[in-house]
Amino acid sequence: MSDEPSRRRPGPWRRAAPWLVAGLLLATASLPIAAAVERLPSAPLVGFARGANASAPVTVNLTDTPRFVPHALLGTSNSTLTVLLVNQGSYSHTFTVSRVPHFVLNTSWTPTQLSAWFVANGSLANVSVAPGQEMYANVSLNASVGGDSFEFVSLVPFQFQAGMYGFLNVTNSGPGLLLSENTTDGLQFVPNQLAASPAHYPASVDVLVTNTGSLGHTFTLAAQANYTLSPANFTQYFAAHPPLVSVDVPSGAGLTVWANFTVLAPGVYQYICEVPGHFASGMTGNLYVGVPVPAPPTPPSTAVVATWVLAGSAALLGIGVALAVVASFTGRFPRRPGGGAHGHPPA
Ligand SMILES: [Cu+2]
Structure with a gap:
């Protein structure tokens, strides 16, 4: 009765075998993945065209200089131009777009004269942006404004006069x-x-x-x-x-x-x-x-590495399968020298 507990206790090799087999099988599974990752070509940078009416927002920074950066915008007729206005300064600014094509505003006007002109003539967009804030302006450009140019300004007093203006040029590219x-x-x-x-x-x-x-x-x-x-x-x-x-x-x-x-x-x-x-x-x-854009060439050096990795994984897969087969037939791996199933495990 004293040897009953040790008889049921498997030897350390027997206890290790399943883990060994599992580890080897895991290795065989992960190595081809590693090889595949290694062989992934660096993604080529390709710019793909999109339709004219799905234009992404254009960012315009508003600065305290005071300036619009960039100060030239381009839109397409028969589409909506979305402008993301980012106020990078500590003053408020406006993005106010004239609706009179090819009309250049006079920087010698007073702020009151400028505001009065916009009241009389209207604007395609008029958005005020507080310091540190971001706002979107959507400028609808109808089919008739292709080839036109519209000035945009900041209506905060004396910013336009100090140079805060730009031009929105509309192309007539259609679809x-x-x-x-x-x-x-x-x-x-x-x-x-x-x-x-x-x-x-x-x-x-x-x-x-x-x-x-x-x-x-x-x-x-x-x-x-x-x-x-x-x-x-x-x-x-x-x-x-x-x-x-x-x-x-x-x-x-x-x-x-x-x-x-x-x-x-x-x-x-x-x-x-x-x-x-x-x-x-x-x-x-x-x-x-x-x-079609040609596929990028695969660098030859990574192909050599991948071959080695694949050969290694194939060898490990073979060892793993052999171990699994031996373990399933003998019930333990490896059979201890002197072979009794009832002995004490090595100390
Ligand atoms: Cu160059």
């Missing part, structure tokens, strides 16, 4: 495709791949280019599809084949410009920055119109 592009002081377009899938041709495409740095750039798009520009030949090339569009990106963080153009046929259209040296430094990208 165009909208894309966003950024320029950086690192001489890159981010993203450097844009994609649009027009339903028909000719297709109207509008690219909003935002400068994230302080250097000036251009957004210059080749008119010929499937032609590869080089830093050495682009000047001559553009002299012979004028670009589809070329706009200056204003120098200053947050400043924007629209590149509006019409694409006649599907294909890959290359764009570059024409500022000397920028294209040679890598400032270029491709617009894929109606054709």
